[in-house]
Amino acid sequence: MSRQGARISLAPVILAVVFPAIVGAAIALAYYGYRYAVAASVRSKASLMEGNQQLGNLLTEQLQDRIDKADGELFDDIEWSDTASDPPAHVDLPDGVESVALLDEGLKIRSLYPTPDAAHRRREMDRWGSYVRGLDWKSLQPWTPDQQGNFRHLHQLFEGKSVLIAYAAKKTAEGRDYYIAAKLDLGLIAKDWIPDEMEVVTGKRRVAILDEVARPIYGEPQPRTPFQYEASFGKTLYAWRIQITPRNVAELRAQAETERILGMLLVPVSTVIIALGLGVVWLSVRAEQRASQMKSDFIANVSHELKTPLSLIRMFGELLATGKHKGEAMTREYGGIITRESERLAHLIDNVLDFARLERGKASYSFAEGRLEEVVDRALDVFRHRLEKEKLRLKTEIEPRLPVVRMDEDAMTLVLLNLVDNAVKYAGDGGEVQVRLRRAPGAVALAVTDHGGGIAPEEQQRIFERFYRATAARTRNVRGSGIGLALVKHIAEAHGGRVEVESALGRGSTFTVYLPVAPLVTPAPEEAAAL
Numbered sequence: 001m002s003r004q005g006a007r008i009s010l011a012p013v014i015l016a017v018v019f020p021a022i023v024g025a026a027i028a029l030a031y032y033g034y035r036y037a038v039a040a041s042v043r044s045k046a047s048l049m050e051g052n053q054q055l056g057n058l059l060t061e062q063l064q065d066r067i068d069k070a071d072g073e074l075f076d077d078i079e080w081s082d083t084a085s086d087p088p089a090h091v092d093l094p095d096g097v098e099s100v101a102l103l104d105e106g107l108k109i110r111s112l113y114p115t116p117d118a119a120h121r122r123r124e125m126d127r128w129g130s131y132v133r134g135l136d137w138k139s140l141q142p143w144t145p146d147q148q149g150n151f152r153h154l155h156q157l158f159e160g161k162s163v164l165i166a167y168a169a170k171k172t173a174e175g176r177d178y179y180i181a182a183k184l185d186l187g188l189i190a191k192d193w194i195p196d197e198m199e200v201v202t203g204k205r206r207v208a209i210l211d212e213v214a215r216p217i218y219g220e221p222q223p224r225t226p227f228q229y230e231a232s233f234g235k236t237l238y239a240w241r242i243q244i245t246p247r248n249v250a251e252l253r254a255q256a257e258t259e260r261i262l263g264m265l266l267v268p269v270s271t272v273i274i275a276l277g278l279g280v281v282w283l284s285v286r287a288e289q290r291a292s293q294m295k296s297d298f299i300a301n302v303s304h305e306l307k308t309p310l311s312l313i314r315m316f317g318e319l320l321a322t323g324k325h326k327g328e329a330m331t332r333e334y335g336g337i338i339t340r341e342s343e344r345l346a347h348l349i350d351n352v353l354d355f356a357r358l359e360r361g362k363a364s365y366s367f368a369e370g371r372l373e374e375v376v377d378r379a380l381d382v383f384r385h386r387l388e389k390e391k392l393r394l395k396t397e398i399e400p401r402l403p404v405v406r407m408d409e410d411a412m413t414l415v416l417l418n419l420v421d422n423a424v425k426y427a428g429d430g431g432e433v434q435v436r437l438r439r440a441p442g443a444v445a446l447a448v449t450d451h452g453g454g455i456a457p458e459e460q461q462r463i464f465e466r467f468y469r470a471t472a473a474r475t476r477n478v479r480g481s482g483i484g485l486a487l488v489k490h491i492a493e494a495h496g497g498r499v500e501v502e503s504a505l506g507r508g509s510t511f512t513v514y515l516p517v518a519p520l521v522t523p524a525p526e527e528a529a530a531l
Helices: 011-077 118-133 186-200 249-266 270-322 327-359 372-389 409-427 471-475 484-494 525-530
Strands: 097-103 109-113 151-158 161-171 177-184 205-210 216-218 229-233 237-246 368-370 393-398 405-407 432-440 443-450 498-503 509-516
Touching (some): 011 177, 011 186, 011 205, 011 237, 118 151, 118 161, 161 237, 372 393, 372 443, 409 432, 484 509
Parallel strands (some): 393 432
Antiparallel strands (some): 097 177, 205 237, 229 237, 432 443
8 A cells, every 4th residue: 555645745844834933033033133233332322422421521520620719719818807897908819700799798789809990880880780689699608717608600691691600608707797799700711721621532522612592612513413412511600511522423323324224124024014004094094084073063063153143144134124123222223133143253254264274384473562451351342242132241350550461462352252252152141251360470361250061070171172062062052163262272372371271060160371471671781871
């Protein structure tokens, strides 16, 4: 009997077992090889960045020690034995110190060193007055005749120039306080001291020191790369920044690009790409379906909103045109209805047009400083007739002497009209709408309150989404387009502010818009003197 048919072919076994095992092993080898290459690259970059950081710390510490030494010598040498008498007539300034101010216990400047001539004394006193106003004197531990205290630094722009102030507090033998402030010579520090410390830098790195507005103090700033180290220039010159960049950036970039391409070749990503593609298509279809449904709801809501005022305008217009009314009083009533419905229609159209510009990314604002209370007064005049018709009470509370804000008056009018319109819809018959304007920390707060049914907690963030309408609005068949609050949020954020809602079911809602106060512009001492 022939046994040829009993033989088992190894090809299916190889295809079914060995080949997948080889492929799996190759994939695993490629994966772990890629992981090792990535880990080695990360370690190399971390080592490079750590070396740059250590170099930056060394440079800043050496320069800080030199500045602290000059400050310490100055504060130790100056003695004002009796603050009731005149300050010392002369003070020797160490290298690196440009000028010094001596202040009494009331923080009044009593003397400047070197003493300015009569033509420049007023200007120097004004300039030093600006310097010392920003100093944190209370944080100092005073120097006494028996024990040294501490000193602090202030580094920032004054009149467009970088200024470094060192300051300390001292006590006389009788325990009377006096204060010393020293202006460091940043020109000398930048020209001589910083180059002296750069001798420790190897030839493989480029070092640049940048001031408060990114102007180079030392070296040439380099374009940002992943291999660049940048940090504040120590605790003394903290307003400046140190930038350390390897000289072989092109080589490092080429190496990183090679590793990236190698990783793409080693790790098969086709399956992941297909899965991600299918997932993206599925999410896109779902998002398109949701957007389509929301747009359909929006069109239906807007159509309903347009139909109602148009129907009333047409009906009462026909009554006036055909003379089917009784007397002048009825004519005025019909005319008032037509006017109010026209205003409502215009408000809805403005909302739709503004929303369309927002969707196209073409929303623009004309900002100017102004008073929000004036905008509130003008906007509320538009709503008074409607509030009377709806039998609602309007209560306004405007805090006096509110600060000026930077705003687009038309946009803020639209914000208030949307919020009041929203409150009228949900206030209920015989209810009350409250509009409050008050001062808030760093801002002016505009709040509109109704005493309607309130908003569920889970819906209080979603109501600011476009086209979204709360459950209460849908169940009670309250008219609306679903874009009013989205416009309010966008306008508030465009002004640098925010909008918040506080609501509880059955207790009404309060919408509050916060607008930042316009910054105060302090004139320079020369400009103030000219005024």
